Amino acid sequence: MAGIFQFFTSLLAKIAAFAQWLLAVVTRIFKDLWNMFTDVFCWAFDSILGMAAAALNAIDIPFNPSTYYAMIPPETANILGLIKLPQAISIIVAALVIRFILQTIPFVRWGS
Structure with a gap:
């Protein structure tokens, strides 16, 4: 069994x-x-x-910013350099890039 x-x-x-x-x-x-x-x-x-x-x-x-920058008269370019406009533009562009990156992250909608 x-x-x-x-x-x-x-x-x-x-x-x-x-x-x-x-x-x-x-x-x-x-x-x-x-x-x-x-x-x-x-x-x-x-x-x-x-x-x-x-x-x-x-x-x-055809978008080449250096061609447009070369068209600025030397006196104007000197004044823009003295008032630090290129650095200001760089700061603004960096802030926009950071903002767009933060907007792509879900649940992180700071500042909007």
């Missing part, structure tokens, strides 16, 4: 091990399919951004 119980116990253990293996396989397949699904959307978004970047690069807008 003990042999029959041992047989059924080992049979149930093998069935349980097979069920655990099958669950692990199904779980792994689901995770891999989910990763493939999300990668397709990331690839599509990256492609759209690549096309947008190519379209923006195709627009030829």
Whole structure:
């Protein structure tokens, strides 16, 4: 009688091990399919951004601030340097960059 119980116990253990293996396989397949699904959307978004970047690069807008700065008369450039206007512009640009970076962080809407 003990042999029959041992047989059924080992049979149930093998069935349980097979069920655990099958669950692990199904779980792994689901995770891999989910990763493939999300990668397709990331690839599509990256492609759209690549096309947008190519379209923006195709627009030829000649903006070189040094050419405009060279057009300023020397006397005016000297006065602007004396009143520290380039440093003031740098401070303002740095403050704007920091503000825009803080605006991109969720739940950190300081100053707006």
